[in-house]
Amino acid sequence: MSPEEPKQEAQESGAWGGGEAAPKPDAEPLREIITPSNKEVIVIAEQVEGQIQPVTLELLGAGRDLADKLGGQLSCVLLGHQLEQAAQTLIQYGAEIVYLADSPELKVYRTLPYKRVITDLLKTFDPPPHILLLGSTTTGRDLAPRIAAFFKTGLTADCTELDIGPYEHTNKADPDKLGLYPGCLYAIRPSFGESLKARILGPWNNPQMATTRPGVMVPLKPDPERQGEIRHIPVNLLPEDYRLEVLEIVREVQSGVSIADADVVVAGGYGLGGPEGFNLLKDLAACFENSAVGASRKVVDAGWIPYSNQVGQTGKTVRPKIYIACGISGAIQHRVGMNKSGLIIAINKDPDAPIFQVAHHGIVGDVFQVVPELIRQLKSAQSVAGASSSEKSLV
Numbered sequence: 001m002s003p004e005e006p007k008q009e010a011q012e013s014g015a016w017g018g019g020e021a022a023p024k025p026d027a028e029p030l031r032e033i034i035t036p037s038n039k040e041v042i043v044i045a046e047q048v049e050g051q052i053q054p055v056t057l058e059l060l061g062a063g064r065d066l067a068d069k070l071g072g073q074l075s076c077v078l079l080g081h082q083l084e085q086a087a088q089t090l091i092q093y094g095a096e097i098v099y100l101a102d103s104p105e106l107k108v109y110r111t112l113p114y115k116r117v118i119t120d121l122l123k124t125f126d127p128p129p130h131i132l133l134l135g136s137t138t139t140g141r142d143l144a145p146r147i148a149a150f151f152k153t154g155l156t157a158d159c160t161e162l163d164i165g166p167y168e169h170t171n172k173a174d175p176d177k178l179g180l181y182p183g184c185l186y187a188i189r190p191s192f193g194e195s196l197k198a199r200i201l202g203p204w205n206n207p208q209m210a211t212t213r214p215g216v217m218v219p220l221k222p223d224p225e226r227q228g229e230i231r232h233i234p235v236n237l238l239p240e241d242y243r244l245e246v247l248e249i250v251r252e253v254q255s256g257v258s259i260a261d262a263d264v265v266v267a268g269g270y271g272l273g274g275p276e277g278f279n280l281l282k283d284l285a286a287c288f289e290n291s292a293v294g295a296s297r298k299v300v301d302a303g304w305i306p307y308s309n310q311v312g313q314t315g316k317t318v319r320p321k322i323y324i325a326c327g328i329s330g331a332i333q334h335r336v337g338m339n340k341s342g343l344i345i346a347i348n349k350d351p352d353a354p355i356f357q358v359a360h361h362g363i364v365g366d367v368f369q370v371v372p373e374l375i376r377q378l379k380s381a382q383s384v385a386g387a388s389s390s391e392k393s394l395v
């Protein structure tokens, strides 16, 4: 990306900050300001019962790219108990160093102990790391603002892209800050109903922080040969860190395939007219292997289907091979959760429905006519395929 590109987009989006137009080409060159940093990109890992969560592997993929652009190193902080194997997994997925805090006190996530260990570690870095990344998960959303507040640094939540680039601060209201800041984290996320893609920058302090939602970034291929270092870090909790005690953990039992893991998601919206409309979608989903039924928030709010099925900004981000949207208008808050699916098929009786803007194939029609026909054709194609394969096996 050329340095000119962000300027132009930022002028359009207003994301440049400064409240002033970017400098004219003939303006005096700005002095370069390099904020102290060790160029390290650090991912705060998430694990549940020793299992590294997918969002962490995705962040390592994004972090690798950022570290390469900075010419720095990619590290990971892992907290929990008996996690040597999990630390190796992080190395396979790109971490050069894993800072491992291993203690029974950290087995289950609790805000204050985790914040204590992470901030104790980061305080020892002089200069500080350049970038700190967390998942936009329940844990990440709890932890990230506390770390950001501790270091008095900026934090951009729910990013959909991350990049590195320069920032020119030309606002004369901040004479001390005027200058060109190279190597800034571009934390990019949709804003104003995704009419704009905002690049949000926090060049004044390091670490520059961002969170991304599960399913948005792409992990590297694991490489068992990749070498890395595991550094054990101290766990020194204080009495005030024990304000919360975990008495019991009750996990939701997921029946069937999760929408986040499915290859095919058949999602329904308010156009289904009621909860019984989802029976039709279940029949369509059953035509595919590893499939699941998703939903818009409006139907979840109406109680037609559980929250765990919700796709979108306040639900899950999904990236299946096929996404079939049935009676979903395609509000931006829905689209951000599914627009990176491999193949998007939309069925809606309104030809102007926004879902058609992201669909690869659009069917304008009534779901109650189109979906039964789809099921009929899929079943007949499958029986033909089944017959020909059994014929072949007889030969």
Ligand SMILES: Cc1cc2nc3c(=O)[nH]c(=O)nc-3n(C[C@H](O)[C@H](O)[C@H](O)COP(=O)(O)OP(=O)(O)OC[C@H]3O[C@@H](n4cnc5c(N)ncnc54)[C@H](O)[C@@H]3O)c2cc1C
Pocket (backbone or CB within 6 Å): 268, 269, 270, 271, 272, 295, 296, 297, 298, 299, 310, 311, 312, 313, 314, 315, 316, 326, 327, 328, 329, 330, 331, 332, 333, 334, 337, 347, 348, 349, 350, 353, 365, 366, 367, 368
């Ligand atoms: C802060 C915030 C966060 C949000 N987060 C999310 C989120 O995570 N996920 C999400 O989905 N939404 C989210 N929303 C809500 C979002 O703005 C929309 O209101 C919602 O997605 C609309 O759901 P829908 O498309 O099912 O319903 P509607 O907008 O009512 O659309 C129904 C569609 O069905 C079509 N239709 C009707 N009958 C038929 C038929 N028989 N056959 C075919 N088509 C038919 C209509 O043409 C229409 O396009 C959020 C909103 C806010 C403000």
